[in-house]
Amino acid sequence: MKCPPFDYHRATGVADAVATLDAAGDEGKILAGGQSLVPVLALRMARPAVLVDINHVPGLSSLEVRGDTLHLGALVRHLTLAEQDQHPLLAEAARWIGHTAIRSRGTVAGSLAHADPSAELPSVLLACDGAVQVAGPGATRRVGAADLFVGALQTDLGDAEMITEVELPVPDGWGFSEFARRHGDFAVVSAVATRFGDRIRVVIGGVAGVPHLVSPPDSTPDLLTVSGAVQDDRVAEIADAAARGVEPASDLHGSADHRRALTREVVRRAVAQLAGTPTSDRTPVPA
């Protein structure tokens, strides 16, 4: 369980990091928080020749709201995401990432670039219709959430590109629900629900290679009665439709049927939370 040898480069800036990655061809990898990369190296699932450590690159740890969008530097740690109060959905989702010792190192851009299908942040990015700013050799570009995730652990990013900033619109309403064997374990299935104006978006994690987006056909949120109670039947309809729309695979952590049943329940919980009031039979999720 020792990592294979590599050359280590402590990048001094974004341009330096990109140039080093560019010179390494397809043999370079960015080292940010290392909470996903180091296990991959220890298990010898990858043997990059060069690691470019971006932890000392200045200017990548900012966190500020501009307009209706939270802008996050690439190196903002999960602990900071969980502690900030400008994007409550992001704070809730970040509390579900690993354990404190993981959250103290792991970074927002690292999680997005790793693109684990069961990870929380890719689902949040898609549910908020966010985007990332990307620096590459000689050019920068902006990649929307829908284009960033290509497959399990695969993104649209090139070998010499790095995420420098994450743009996360702040939703008008939100809900988050996750089922894992233990808090901090990889999610078996998770659901993120957002409302921007009248539009509801629901993203399901853990059921496909990339976060699975569902936009309820009737996007007007008639989820509440005139007296403000949650319309349980409307929530259930959305949850049923979501469960019918996924094609999960079976693995060690759960069968396809189990994942479909979980999809129905986590979507129900997330949408009920979005609607404002938990439904009466909502069982508390262990903290």
Add this chain to the structure above:
Amino acid sequence: MQISLTVNGERHRVDVEPRRTLADALREDLGLTGTHLGCEHGVCGACTIVVDGRPVRACLMFAVQADGASIATVEGLAADDGTLHPLQEAFSRCHGLQCGACTPGMLMTALHLLDTEPAPSRDRIRAEMAGNICRCTGYVGIVDAVESAAARQRELAPEA
């Protein structure tokens, strides 16, 4: 690569290969074998230490990344005269350990918890300690120990 780091208040300079994890550097280069290794890929929590005030998996950080860092390991818990830290004393008294493989990581995780939350509930203790795996105790003794140490620390340093 030459790096310097402060461990339990003592400055060290070591020459490490980039792939050397911080856990291996502590154990092999500095002889501080109190930090244990279990899974070596971030799952078991045995190697948890405190780096610049935050708990970290020492197997998921390269030593070169700890250049200039201030590190606390289990060796720094007991007083110079051998008096156990309240957490160590409570783990011993409450049967919070049997084989001891997970204990250094448990102690350092609990140390950070009590530094940030002096009076955590049993649920909070369970939630925070969930990242550390123990194959011996069944965890009840561990939760008891952390709860007991928290109470003892509040006695020793009551809030003004």
